[in-house]
Amino acid sequence: MKATILVRPKPGILDPQGEAVQSSLRQLGFHVAEARVGRVIDLELDDGDGESARAELERACEQLLANPLIESYEIALDG
Amino acid sequence: MSDPRPTIGIVTFPGSNDDGDAALALEQLGADARPVWHAEQELPDDTAAVVLPGGFSYGDYLRCGAIARFAPVMQAVARFADDGGLVLGICNGFQVLCEAGLLPGALRPNASLEFVCRDVTLRVERTTTPFTTRVEPGQALTIPIKHGEGCYFADDRLLGELERNDQVVLRYEQSPNGSVGAIAGVVNERGNVFGLMPHPEHAVDPLLGSGSTDGALILGSLVDAARERVLTAA
Numbered sequence: 001m002k003a004t005i006l007v008r009p010k011p012g013i014l015d016p017q018g019e020a021v022q023s024s025l026r027q028l029g030f031h032v033a034e035a036r037v038g039r040v041i042d043l044e045l046d047d048g049d050g051e052s053a054r055a056e057l058e059r060a061c062e063q064l065l066a067n068p069l070i071e072s073y074e075i076a077l078d079g
Numbered sequence: 080m081s082d083p084r085p086t087i088g089i090v091t092f093p094g095s096n097d098d099g100d101a102a103l104a105l106e107q108l109g110a111d112a113r114p115v116w117h118a119e120q121e122l123p124d125d126t127a128a129v130v131l132p133g134g135f136s137y138g139d140y141l142r143c144g145a146i147a148r149f150a151p152v153m154q155a156v157a158r159f160a161d162d163g164g165l166v167l168g169i170c171n172g173f174q175v176l177c178e179a180g181l182l183p184g185a186l187r188p189n190a191s192l193e194f195v196c197r198d199v200t201l202r203v204e205r206t207t208t209p210f211t212t213r214v215e216p217g218q219a220l221t222i223p224i225k226h227g228e229g230c231y232f233a234d235d236r237l238l239g240e241l242e243r244n245d246q247v248v249l250r251y252e253q254s255p256n257g258s259v260g261a262i263a264g265v266v267n268e269r270g271n272v273f274g275l276m277p278h279p280e281h282a283v284d285p286l287l288g289s290g291s292t293d294g295a296l297i298l299g300s301l302v303d304a305a306r307e308r309v310l311t312a313a
Contacts, residue, residue: 013232014257016192064149067142067178070185070232 001045003057006074007066008038041065050077085127085305088115090156090172092136092147097169097280101132104283108295108302117150127305128165129156131172133225133278143186143228144174153179165209165308166272167301170226173264173274182267182274183241184233189226190257196225198289200252201263201277205245208266209304210273213296220293222277224255224263229276231258231265244268249275 009015015036022035045053057075066073087110091098102112113123117136122129136147147153153175160166160181168176176182189195201220203211214220233241238259241247249264256276264275279294281287 014187014190014230016188016190016230016257020192064141064145067145067185069234069237070187 001047001050001053002078003043003045003053004076004078005041005043005057005061005065006038006076007041007061007071008073009036010070010072013070038071053077083306083309084109084111085302085309086111086113086123086125087128087130087302087305088113088122088126089130089132090115090117090150090152091132092117092134092150092175094136094138095132095134095171097133097171097278100278101130101169101280104280104294104298105130105302107283108299110302110305115152117147117152119152120155122152122155122159125309126159126164127308128167128301129159130301131156131166131168131175132280133170133172136171136175139171139228142174142178143171144176144178147171147175148179157181160267160272163269163271165301165304167210168272168274169278169280170224170229170276173276174228176272176274181272182265183237183246184231184262184265186228186276187230187232187257188228189230189255194225194227195229195255196223197255198223198291199255199263199277202250202252203248204250205248205266208248208270208273208300210266210297210300211248212303213300218296219252220249220296221289221291222279222282222294222297223288224277226256226276229256229258231256231260231262231276233259233262241265248273249277
């Protein structure tokens with residue numbers, strides 16, 4: 001089973017990387033009002049059922065993959 | 080110099096690079112600086128204080144300090160802190176302590192996105208911690224910073240809590256990195272764990288940097304407090 005985890009800076013958290021990307025895009029002529037930069041983590045999981053995998057991934061996000069004080073996360077399971 | 084020389088453990092993670100300077104500074108200030116490898120399960124028996132030094136532990140992968148937090152030695156550090164032991168985290172060490180939940184808040188990339196490396200002026204907000212007893216109330220310190228991710232973040236609720244509990248120990252005179260409240264260093268509620276982004280170990284020997292020795296006020300306070308612990312235990 002594959003899992004994709006999206007980690008984003010929470011709304012309101014200063015994201016200087018996003019600001020730099022937004023300003024570069026504007027310099028290139030793209031009409032971008034805001035950019036936020038997060039992180040994608042692709043995981044290949046041992047076989048198991050989806051529900052327990054999701055519970056386990058939530059623990060993984062809380063403990064390591066995201067810092068809950070400053071980041072939100074989304075888990076997508078595939079297969 | 081008054082005896083005894085308290086043992087201060089200095090943790091080296093893969094990627095730490097200020098462990099040597101921290102050891103040298105603490106030795107100059109009267110401590111017995113003892114290297115502690117990250118894979119150790121225990122701290123040396125007679126440890127009176129622990130320093131987590133600056134650097135780029137585990138390559139700063141994922142988030143600064145996020146992986147170092149799981150090093151075997153960190154469990155021993157957490158137990159030590161829990162027993163009231165003195166723990167100081169400098170720069171990357173501060174990031175590790177925040178990630179480990181031993182200190183509140185988080186450190187984010189600098190607002191400027193630039194790595195800043197220069198002396199800063201710090202205001203000492205609290206002189207009653209074991210890390211600031213040598214500082215006069217209201218004294219301004221000149222100590223260098225060198226970091227890319229030193230923007231301290233705490234949400235409004237946490238910030239209110241820190242202010243109420245008097246946990247903000249150091250503030251920048253002018254914030255170089257976008258930290259909320261210009262915060263440069265905080266202690267835990269109990270006051271035995273302290274983290275700061277500036278590098279006091281680089282401002283102890285007048286031959287280094289701009290020649291400021293203000294870092295000795297912080298590290299010297301730690302040595303005093305560590306010695307006190309040894310004498311009390313004896």
